[in-house]
Amino acid sequence: MLPVAVVISGRGSNMEAIVRAAQNPGSGYRVVRVIADRETAGGLARAAALGVSTSVVPAKQFADRASFDAALAAELESSGARLIALAGFMRILSAEFVQKFAGRLLNIHPSLLPLYKGLDTHARAIAAGDSHHGASVHYVTAELDGGPVIMQGRLRLRAGDTPETVSARVHALEHIIYPHVCSLIATGRVECRDTSVYFDGEPLPAPLIEENDAAA
Numbered sequence: 723m724l725p726v727a728v729v730i731s732g733r734g735s736n737m738e739a740i741v742r743a744a745q746n747p748g749s750g751y752r753v754v755r756v757i758a759d760r761e762t763a764g765g766l767a768r769a770a771a772l773g774v775s776t777s778v779v780p781a782k783q784f785a786d787r788a789s790f791d792a793a794l795a796a797e798l799e800s801s802g803a804r805l806i807a808l809a810g811f812m813r814i815l816s817a818e819f820v821q822k823f824a825g826r827l828l829n830i831h832p833s834l835l836p837l838y839k840g841l842d843t844h845a846r847a848i849a850a851g852d853s854h855h856g857a858s859v860h861y862v863t864a865e866l867d868g869g870p871v872i873m874q875g876r877l878r879l880r881a882g883d884t885p886e887t888v889s890a891r892v893h894a895l896e897h898i899i900y901p902h903v904c905s906l907i908a909t910g911r912v913e914c915r916d917t918s919v920y921f922d923g924e925p926l927p928a929p930l931i932e933e934n935d936a937a938a
């Protein structure tokens with residue numbers, strides 16, 4: 723079973739989906755640690771309720787990014803994790819940190835990357851009049867939200883959508899695609915070579931797509 727650590731800053735609904743899916747036979751992975759960068763992360767209590775070991779690396783107590791990143795790296799190494807899933811983690815990691823965990827570090831971003839890197843993705847997609855929107859699971863590289871995309875959840879934007887209505891549907895898709903990607907990696911079907919995604923031993927020409935217009 724591939725040991726996975728999940729790193730959070732907030733409520734941790736993606737973390738919960740990853741933990742719950744690990745209980746399915748055949749998932750291929752288990753969650754060994756949930757780490758937050760702040761005591762107030764709501765996901766810490768959720769993780770504890772699910773029986774997962776938790777820890778906090780309190781960002782506020784570190785003088786600079788380098789010292790925080792070093793402490794987070796040490797915590798991840800002590801957890802024994804071989805795959806790290808950033809899930810609503812609200813800090814930018816240094817190039818050194820990313821290099822250390824290259825090919826083993828995932829993130830989920832609420833847009834169809836490369837569209838809408840950064841914040842306020844739902845409002846930006848609505849304002850642009852896009853027909854579709856969604857979320858992307860990608861390997862993390864030093865470029866913010868710029869690493870190779872493994873899988874996207876796509877949904878159709880509806881007349882009258884607001885950032886809140888879209889957020890709910892995007893989250894529902896995220897909870898499908900993030901555990902799915904963890905399993906694809908754990909079972910050896912997806913891997914990162916250099917900075918490219920390979921699927922079943924072949925370069926992946928475009929992200930895997932999960933369509934779900936019925937998502938709540």
Ligand code: GRF
Pocket residue numbers: 732733734735736737809810811830831832857893896
């Ligand atoms: C998700 O929308 C994810 O795409 C973004 O942050 C949000 C985290 O939500 N990176 P949660 O904490 O997993 O509920």
